[in-house]
Amino acid sequence: MMIRSLLTVDNLSKYYGDLCACDRISFSLYPGQVLGIIGESGSGKSTLLKAIAGQLPIEDGELIYFDRSDTQINLRTLPEPRRRKLMKTEWGFVQQNPRDGLRMRVTAGANIGERLLDVGQRHYGNIRAEALDWLNEVEIPGDRIDHFPSTFSGGMQQRLQLARILVTRPRLVLMDEPTGGLDVSVQARLLDLMRSLVRTLNLSVILVTHDIGVVRLLAHRLMVMQNGQVVESGLTDQVLDDPHHPYTQQLVNATLVP
């Protein structure tokens, strides 16, 4: 049972002035594991995700990551150029709004290809072929490769964002409300796709959402946040079938089909 964790977050704290957005958060994420973080708006879940991604400075705590070559990396003290490289080669961040994660003024193919250029690929034919493979993987017709993402539906844009991120084979993917703002039927298709990609690529994922149905389907484990604190955590089925904390009970009871 000795498996090494991929990412360890130890007592992470983040303040906005006097307001504590994340209060001493600790957890370890293991390879192939999907960790869901639920909580209402303002609970600190998105702040936590941004802090882990290094998009926000934190006041206290440690972030330890083991990279592909099994080197232990302290993310807080990692120099910025190395952090950026790590983000491009080992991590991916799926934005809630695909417009924030895509470049809207370049074609779908270029959106995928750009990430490959970032990691040093130069052969145009290979890049285009790989972009086409990934469009296929995320169920976007290949003949849309030269179209701008602005001509895509919301669900297609979100799937394109997934392709753009997964093309460099990240090990850890952070997702902020990836199904927010999509129709239920479009959501179901995206969820199903994400579920199969997580399994086939053995991705580790931290998934922030307020949708209990999404975590039920995707997450192995769950953390429930309220007012910057983790009020409950465990396996997803434990937390949703036997919620202990008053806030979690309220959340589960308020869901029509938990």
Added chain:
Amino acid sequence: MNPHLSDSPTKRDHQQSPQFIPASPTTRLQAENLTKTFILHTQGSMELPVLEAVSLAVDVGECVALSGPSGSGKSTFMRSLYANYRIDSGAIWVKHQDHWVDLSALEPHELLSVRKHTLGYVSQFLRVIPRVPAIEVAAEPLEELGVDAETASEKIKHLFQRLNLLERLWYLSPTTFSGGEKQRVNIARAFAVDYPIMLLDEPTSALDATNREVVMQLIEERKAQGCAMVGIFHDDEVRQRVCDRHLSFTGCLKS
């Protein structure tokens, strides 16, 4: 309420207690003094004591029935054995890959590993995933163990055939299946893996006589192979045939 419940890596290290003594050398599962009270915060913090110091040891090749009226705690006990419900006190010792582990003290990733390799669970209802065909739903636990897709699919087809699941349903998502069809997908999913311990929650509740017979045979075969089983069976015929003894829940706990 302790606000720092998150699983800090240094919190627990007592997976293997030196004090633990299995009831017999052939014990596979041993629950000791399971106690569980539900506190309903949304209903005036009402307390519902459901389990009070319930113990059970299950041997290799043995099937124990949990019996008692509705609301007596047998489902809660069963779910606790799977660590789906988290107990307030007590220990759930499971022999996992030649080591004794206490489910109530494991980290989430360790518990996932015990469920994947050692502890099978047939729930009453199938959790349907939109767009995923029945055969893939059933093959998932095998594939997670590293069995290749073709072998897994052959094994599931064989079980589907035994369970008389119409072939035209195999490649459809179970979303539109009847209760009995979903239940058979669920049974195939669990019986495809050779779990050393299995928990069965009314595995025949939605089945006709023919398929109930098939499930009884599957249970008997698995027992003969040494699987330790715990089950809730509302059907007397099934219970009498497959179970060796029973643990009675009286439902006398009052708040």
